[in-house]
Amino acid sequence: MRALIVYESMFGNTAAVADAIAAGLRPRFEVEVCPVSVAVNRPAPEVDLLVVGGPTHAFGLSRPATRQDAAGRTTTSVDTEIGVREWLDAALPVPAPRGAAAFGTKIARPPWLPGSAAKSVGRRLRQLGYHLVVPPTDFRVTDMTGPLTAGELERATAWAAQLTTSEPGVPRSPR
Template structure:
């Protein structure tokens, strides 16, 4: 498989637009390394296209994990919601049907700045759910911070998300094209 046959897919859930902004920044970083598409979770099919070798999944941390219908309903009551409350990354991951044998994953979440030290993370929960589905993670989950539930997300966090996306893209390249050891340098 050539590098031209490889692309990344960033799938996100966002209630107030902050996770969407982080996902777009992650996509921008990935684009420096690999062709990347950004898609909202409720618009993403459960059957991954064959050329998707990297799946990046992101969502907001709700009640110490991925959102559920009840936490999305609670969020809807807090303000202007930009995403329908019916579908989240939790349900989408459970519905994934194909791609496990050829696709590696990375996960991220958004969290509120003032509760940085609370346990629980949508990114960690998503990584665990994806592992249960048979996917392999190529990096540790990452968190990006917003000032309040409704945001905003700072420019510094968006820059950090772009940097993380680029790093994940380089990890994908190392995964796809592992360095072959030269027989004389391998100690043989």
């Protein structure tokens, strides 16, 4: 079976989570990890499981303005034109139900801080006809630029292992 992980990352934290998820999927899936800036130039994925993630910006998915702000906070090249929001908004509905999962990165403190890229991704995936095999999940960073909090990469790998116990395309019951 094939899985595709599409992610958006400004400071490397979401990319690291995507790689950890790939490690958790590899026992059961042939996995491709793809930044959204590359995925945008490809046709719709023909995969058994689509996993999509991005950083939480301004209480949800990034926008061109929030990506521009992030680009000013790093020396790493940041694509400010395309993000997960735009990629999913341009995607066509799937012709038959397929499995998907949504993840995001989010600042750990304060814990009550609202908003989640993972929930926004999950909502968009459902609108496209995907079935979420597990609830959207956020992985925590210490502040805007990171790093990930202790244990989050291990948690991402364990979360991915949960995806392998579900049949792609068949939603799991909510927890």
